[in-house]
Amino acid sequence: ATEAPKAASQGKALASPAVRRRAREAGIDIAAVPGSGSKGRVLKEDIQSYVDGGK
Amino acid sequence: MATQTTKQPDVVTSVEVIDGHALRIPMFQLLDKDGKPHEGVTLPEIDKDLALKMFSTMQFIRVLDERMIAAQRQGRISFYLSSLGEEAASIGSAAALKFDDMIMGQYREQGSLAFRGFTIKQFMNQLFSNAEDLGKGRQMPVHYGCADLNFMTISSPLGTQIPQATGYAYGQKHEDSGLCTLVYFGEGAASEGDFHAGLNMASVLKVPAIFFCRNNGYAISTPISEQLAGDGIAPRGVGYGMKTIRVDGNDILAVYAATQEARRLAVEENEPVLIEAMSYRMAGHSTSDDPTGYRTRDEEQAWRDKCPLKRFRNYLLSKGWINEEDADAQQQEVKEAVLAALKEAEKVPVPHIDEIINDVYDTPTEQLKEQLEQLKEHVRK
């Protein structure tokens, strides 16, 4: 039941709140981060590579 | 339009303090302690078959209780609760009912259930919480119940069955069934608020219910002197405007006759009746209890002399309806049957794990099915 059954809605991200925090701390919009997890879930590595890529 | 209908009381012009013991209620008894009918009494009409059924049920229950106390000591069951010394109260009252009347028990009325036809096997299945237990192994030992025998499943919280009996009897009256409900409870349980609720409502709503109090002197360790200050339970009936009978609970014929009259009042006149049966809890409260800590051996001995089983046996012997050898032989047979059934029941497995979620609702909810699935998955690991 805790499994994500579908992808996030338009303009929203699939991510744990802790990952959301990391995005906030990095000053980026998490909805823009491509997620590598199941159903496009954004993982903390994704934030990191987005930040690295952005640099 | 309703009107206020308290009858105008008589007037007195000096403070009249009614004493708390203004009403002394006598106890009805037919057999003396040796089983001899009192001079000139009218005995209830009980034919030989019925008398023997009552007697053999008494013998069975005595054996069952003694055996299961032992079984608990041996660690074969977790808990047991006997009716030693009180067999006449339950069996005598059950015998005076129609089979279709509802019985609601407290937990010390295995006699009534046996009288209705609950088999040794059924007793054992419940006591071992096995897959064949009618209650599906969900309740502690002695919490019997059987719809086919019109014996409501027992519930541990004390007194709750009392207003339930009032409601059940209301339904019987509403259906014009000609039936009644008899509800048992201890003198301890009679302290609960539910007792007050049940009796008062029965009086006002005029339902065919018999409130049968087994006054056995104790509630676990608490003697009746610390339970109540009045003259037992019977005078409370008068407080509710309810017809009331006090009877010797160790005299099965008196119990039978009293219950018969109560049933007549209940069914024919919609008059609920309170019966207080005076008896004594011969054993500990349950196998978890040791009464030597709170009462004297002398007291116990005095009551042992009033044994209801011995008393009825003597009566039947004198009447020539039984003889010593047959009675003893029967007892021996029962002993063996009980032991055999016990060994049988021990072997029956526990109920299927699915039963853990059945009967919470009429059908399991989605959440419950999910919880069961998780549980099974967990068990598989």
Place this chain on the structure above:
Amino acid sequence: MATQTTKQPDVVTSVEVIDGHALRIPMFQLLDKDGKPHEGVTLPEIDKDLALKMFSTMQFIRVLDERMIAAQRQGRISFYLSSLGEEAASIGSAAALKFDDMIMGQYREQGSLAFRGFTIKQFMNQLFSNAEDLGKGRQMPVHYGCADLNFMTISSPLGTQIPQATGYAYGQKHEDSGLCTLVYFGEGAASEGDFHAGLNMASVLKVPAIFFCRNNGYAISTPISEQLAGDGIAPRGVGYGMKTIRVDGNDILAVYAATQEARRLAVEENEPVLIEAMSYRMAGHSTSDDPTGYRTRDEEQAWRDKCPLKRFRNYLLSKGWINEEDADAQQQEVKEAVLAALKEAEKVPVPHIDEIINDVYDTPTEQLKEQLEQLKEHVRK
């Protein structure tokens, strides 16, 4: 070691059905309905000061009740609940107590509170839930309480105060205070389980408590005939082995004398006492209720003739302790004082918002402080 101490009952040898009305309890009365003492009675020793205090309290309460019913109709308060017709029961009983005795009310005993010295202003502050209300505006109108006057704050759930009175009285006995607790309740509330609990425990624990039932014939719309089937409440006392007095609740002298005797029994002999005061609820249950839907005008009229205020007034007139003019003038004064106090109280603001979290615990928890802060922030928006 405890022993079982039910006295052995007498034995009878035929089924003796005790009738629900086996015990008829008479009603104690001193004054006839015109206020004339019955022939040859001993009146309680009440000096002129006390008699006038009782009378003026009755007058005050009558005025207060009538005025506040009107105030509710005018929309000035949300709710009111009068004691019209029952002034003698509360005031007569309160007058027989010591000031330090505890009184626990149901909600129709403003007379007792006024007798103890609750001021018009204090009444009004409570009725208007304003910042000066001792109860801090937290309860509906008429839920008075005052520690200084030994009058326990009233609680809406019916019957709960009855076992509480038993506990309070136990504390008084434990401290050897020579004091008692008097607890009021209606004949309707006497159906609650808490009634049974409170009276039975009091009997067993022998506490100095007086259980004062105001039997006014109705519980909202429910007449006593649908509340109980026995002879009122008094016979229940006997069921608990408790000393019991039935008194004419509209005869303030009889109520006084009965309560005096009950207090003596309670304090000197640790004998709890049940008093049943027979009276009638002259008005609707509360301002939310209209009794014309469920009872006849004739019935009301019959009771109007038994008015306790008129009866006592006649007695005092005949004794020469009051005269018509002074009594009327006093009444007029009270009317004006009540109106003035009402106008005053209306102007007092509601309690400070901080009071919303005080007294949940002895000091507000951190969570509560946080919730109050959020609330204040929200209000500021």
Place this chain on the structure above:
Amino acid sequence: MAKMNLLQAINSALDVAMAKNDKVTVFGEDVGHFGGVFRATSGLQEKYGRSRCFNTPLVEQGIIGFANGLASQGGLPVAEIQFGDYIFPAFDQIVNETAKFRYRSGNEFDVGGLTIRTPYGGGIHGGHYHSQSPEAYFAHTPGLKIVIPRNPYEAKGLLLSAIFDPNPVLFMEPKRMYRAAVGEVPEEEYTIPLGKAEVVKEGSDITLVGWGAQIEVIEKAAELAEKDGVSCEIIDLRSILPWDADTVAESVMKTGRLVISQEAPHTMAFGSEVAATIQEKAFLYLESPIARVSGLDTPYPLAHEKEYMADHLKTYEAIKRSLNY
């Protein structure tokens, strides 16, 4: 169809049920000739006789004990508790008896025919003994169903379902809407399924969950939010037990945000269960913490009732906080 207020809808449901099945009986304090203190049972005694609609003595534990017994006999009792605040003396009969009757007996006996009706909730200047919302006290009790309608139409349909549901149901009526809420209600029988939430209004930015009288509060809050351009999805749980977590979770997976608005004091109100379950079911979708707007953790006050209540303004603020998180 007819215009009915919530009381009339209840009365109509009882009438339909009693006409349909003569095992249906209605009883409680003052419910007989008088028709109950709110008049929900008006006319029923006249129509169906004293044996099917009657006053009981004043004893809640007795009313429910009696009702349990009557239901176990095969009756369909509809017991009234005059105020939700006075249901606690019957707590043992409900929690230990009603709820466990079928389970403990291995289905030898059940009280599925039982329905308990009781008015609940604040906003009527009733202080702490005429204003409580005690649903959460019962929601920890497997075996019970708990149902709360938000308007007259729902009230009638849900009550009819409750009466004929083969399980015991606690039916709680929002008393401040008894006369205030008026709507079109069919005069004949109809039912609304138990255990199913309803999406009262669809939206995409935030999910708002409530039940009973609180739905009106939530709707007002949503109106304010819509003015700010926020699209709110409103869900009425309707059943508190068993409750429809899936409908809520689905909505939150769409909106990413959840505000629960409830009357009862904050700690351990039913919103706690909703929040606990939804953070699990829709974890990865949550854009902000699930918020609960509730009464304060105090007994229900009188003078400060307005401040105490979880009103539309507090709910609106919570919506804004959730969106601006």
Place this chain on the structure above:
Amino acid sequence: MAKMNLLQAINSALDVAMAKNDKVTVFGEDVGHFGGVFRATSGLQEKYGRSRCFNTPLVEQGIIGFANGLASQGGLPVAEIQFGDYIFPAFDQIVNETAKFRYRSGNEFDVGGLTIRTPYGGGIHGGHYHSQSPEAYFAHTPGLKIVIPRNPYEAKGLLLSAIFDPNPVLFMEPKRMYRAAVGEVPEEEYTIPLGKAEVVKEGSDITLVGWGAQIEVIEKAAELAEKDGVSCEIIDLRSILPWDADTVAESVMKTGRLVISQEAPHTMAFGSEVAATIQEKAFLYLESPIARVSGLDTPYPLAHEKEYMADHLKTYEAIKRSLNY
């Protein structure tokens, strides 16, 4: 210091309290000469007399009603309810009276002197009427304190705090540990603050929260997890009301994960409040959903007690799921 089991620790606390203040009285069903069915009050009647330690009639609503009255008079009653399963007849006296006494009277009166002791919990083959963990039923009640000790040392210190705390306290004793738990306990008076959780074990990967007998279960689960290299922080709430959300939130902000393990049936157990509150307070730190390990949503069974219980294995599985989320 002496070795005591949990019962002896309780008995010692009562003894110390009664010796210290003669307003302390102890009563309930069978607590007098007999010393209670579990013998928690053994010897107290002999030592302090029948007026300070006594049997009551068999009526829970009366026991608590009486206790409320005695406390309002200035006494320090310690009332025993024989089993937590039998506390429900007293629910009205506790929820409507005890909890609201001070508030409704504007502090004219209070029952702060009251302590209610009751054994709770499963694991003793007691079926549904000797096994329940009813703390959650009371936790929705502002005005009450609820305290549950996990071992003998805690039991004595917390009970002494409860008895002398100026607020009414419901003190729940894990009966399956009565004799099973043994530890060093000072013979003299000492107290442990109410409303404060304790970090029983520090750790960095996941926070485990529980109370009472469940702490032992959690410790076992943590041992298993540690073998997998998982560092668990264990928090004993000790007080259920008011409860120490800050200590839990702080821990979760560190570990990012939370598992609550509790005996009671899942829906609306106290874990729901913990989860609802912590997802709010520590939202941005959550790496995985807050998980609750609980009893099933059924009455407490007998034959399948073992399967029903939230044991260390189920708790361990939940820890793994949380970490692998």
